[in-house]
Amino acid sequence: MGLEQNYVSLEQISLLHNRFKQLSQNEETLRRDDLKTIQDLESNPIRSQIIEAFFDSRNFQKDGVGSVEEIGFEEFLTVMSYFRAPPQHITEEQREKIRRSKLRFLFNMHDTDNDGTITLEEYRHVVEELLSRSGALGRETAKGIADAAMLEVASISVGPMAPDDFYEGITFEHFLKILNGVEIETNMHIRFLNMDATVLCK
């Protein structure tokens, strides 16, 4: 299963299993449409990306490619376990590993074509989704903001660029560097999954 870093307890598993059954209407597998029925999710601007993340093979398997149409409970659990809080007493190395895996999850969410970099296009897409266009903000402005953000990243990771340089995109390493300040391993967790656990699932 490859879940060494992410532990989920039996109790949580049964709760999630109930939820899975409820969402999939007692079928064995979950489809995108099932997730779309959640009403609360309607008000989330990046809903589609998140749903995609559940069906993205990269998140379940070591070298998965592409996305699948339906997932079983194992995969559901795997994705959920990314949101597990790290146990209290772990070594620095393990903490780093957990951090990497969570950041990898986030990276995959942005990098939709799986080429290893977040290109300007992909990033623009994300920014647009996040921006409310209720005000004067047009699509162009959103693009502009995304561009500015990319420039910032470029200048941090690659150093100041000449006007003609082409910045391919944010690689995973750059991504790590940027989000260095954010305590991903502790922030990225759902409290629901926060109970003490040492048992591996299944």
Added chain:
Amino acid sequence: MASSIYFCLLRTVFLVCFVNPLIQGLSGDVNLVKDHRDQLGNNLTGLPIVTFDWHHVQTPFQVIIWVFVAGLAKLSVIELNHHVINVIPESGLLIMMGFILGGIVWGADKAQTFKLLPPTFFFYLLPQIILDASYFMPNKLFFSNLGSILIYAIFGTCWNAATVGLSLWGCHEAGVMGNLDIGLLQFLLFGSLIAAVDPVAVIAVFEEVHVNEVLFILVFGESLLNDGVTVVLYNVFDAFVALGGPRIDAVEISKGIFSFVVVAFGGSFLGIVFAILLSLLTRCTKHIQIIEAGFIFVVGYLAYLTADMLSLSAILSVTFCGICCQKYVNANMDEKSVTTVRHAMKVLANGSETMIFVFLGVTAIDTEIWVWNTGFILLTLLFIFIYRIIGVFLLTLMLNKFRLVPIEFIDQVVMSYGGLRGAVAYGLAAMLDQDKIPEKNPILSTTLIVVYFTVILQGITMKPLVQWLKVKRAAHSDLKLIEKVNNRAFDHILAAVEDICGRIGDNWWTRGWNRFEENYISWLLMKPKARKNRDYLFSIFHKLNLEDAVNYVSEGERQGSLAFIRSDEAANVDFKKQFDSEFTDVMPDIMVDVSNYELGIEKFSVTSIIKDTIPSVSLDIHGQDRKNAMDDINANHLLQQHLYRSRKNHRHKYSRSDFGINQSENEVQEIFQRTMRSRLESFKTAKMGVSPAKKITKHHKKELTHKMANGHPEGTGHLYGDEENPVVFPDMDTSTHNSLPWLMETDAVAPSQRAQWHLPWTPNRLRRLAPMRISTYSTDSFLMADLEEHEEKPQTDHE
């Protein structure tokens, strides 16, 4: 500046000249003008053309004068507030205004003739505030946090009452308070009346301080529900004081505890009964729509009085009446009645609140009640403050183990600091029996001081405190753009995964309840029509349509006339040419490329629309805009302003002064609308090439294809556009055709004017613009759509 001074002068002049003589006349020689008519009868020498008869109108006149004065006070306070720059909350200013007024009355009369008497307060001023609060209560939020709210209300209030009472008694025994003849029981009684957090004060102060919705609902819900506890404790200790110490034994105490259960649950149950009554009533009032709005107030007030009569908790009764009836009443009543109710509620509630605060101020200027006992007062202030903090932190510690979303530290601070006492405490204190409790006046004075302290001082300092705390937390470093974006994306991701996991409210119990409610309760309490159309998506869609129409018309008016450009290929409206450059940032060029759609249209017109939210149209903003965006500072600023807020950041929905859609709802609608469009877009691409004769039947909700109010075929035009809802542009040969051109293949047509790109294809099809409201029932448009679908043949729009 000038206008506020003007108002102040006006008021003082008015008060001094007009009210003063009235008061003097009132308290002056009553005997002289005993009975005007009597005198008339006796000394009638000639026909009096005009007579002055004060006593005839005395009581209602005084009442109305005070209401008027309170209104003027609010007006001048608001005017002043611009200059006081939101430092002092409005409630504090009103109290101070009350001081001034009280001073005037006292100066004229040497005695305080206008006091806030408990019956006035409890019968005439409080019920509508509670009704307003409960009618607008965000139910989902309330019930999902109900457990925490109950814990705070019950255990928090009991804790406060017990600790404050006991500590004060301890200090009294230690001799700090001088010679007060107050026993333990009386201290406990005092503790119970001072412990309760007051809903009026909480609303008033939290209006000004924007906190997140969970925090707001916790404090607000607590303030409403703790009345159950307060009433019980007050009555129990009042009875104990009357019984006397020796007669209290275990039986009495257990009776006390039992009475809590009865009072609290009885009150709530009574409220629910009245809510059912109200919903059933509104179900039948189709023919008296003019007065159906009045039923809400009447039944609400009845609920209050009935509970009071049975010595149950009146506030709980009204609270549950409002909470339970809102959904059904809003569905059953005509839209106009709904609007009337909302406006009227706000007027009454605001008015009452103003009067309460003004009177709280006026009452202070009375030499009779003031007995200043420094020790008592200071100790009370200290204890309520400390024990509130301790209570909140302890309870939160316990609650966080069970809550899905923990209550953060800053929220706890705000919660403990926001435990304001208000008029309810004063009312209860004023109701104390002087004979049983000889030291009523020190208690009353202390209560008043506590109220002033919490409302004014804590009100003033609340905002700076919150800002200081928040700023302190977020002041690490200047976040880079990408970090900001990522943080926000992060919030949304977490919220989404929480939703997918199913938050705490989404378990078997709530699902079961929802099913039960849908099937049985709604069947009983809602009109059949309303029931069919309570689909959440439809209601949002309907709201969007209404918004569209309003915007469409106002836009058209703004431009002077509806600018129609007829062209075969494309319509190009260049705003830069039409308006000054000041508008160009806001309005983009709009290019509509019609040739994309195979319509076979002979002629069509295009109206210019400002909003650029349609992904189906390619937009091209001026370079000016682009330049601004590249500027780093601006980009940050724009980002700050326009990022969608996640659940945590939304402002609370209840507000005393306005009931419009708040920002979170706007954002939700917008997100919803965007995703709907993209789905319909994909729907369109999927359906392209399908024969136009396809009829769209009501799609399963999952696919989110909306059944739109039907455009009707020719000949049945009279079905739509009732007399009551005149067509918006009857002379236009246009139709509502749609904002969603890809739906042309179908029958069902959305009468949304969000983008009136493509209008009617055949001139002889007179489609009217606004079958959104084809009857006075807002939900009927969809019902009609239902009918239409079965009746007509699949007429197509492509010939």
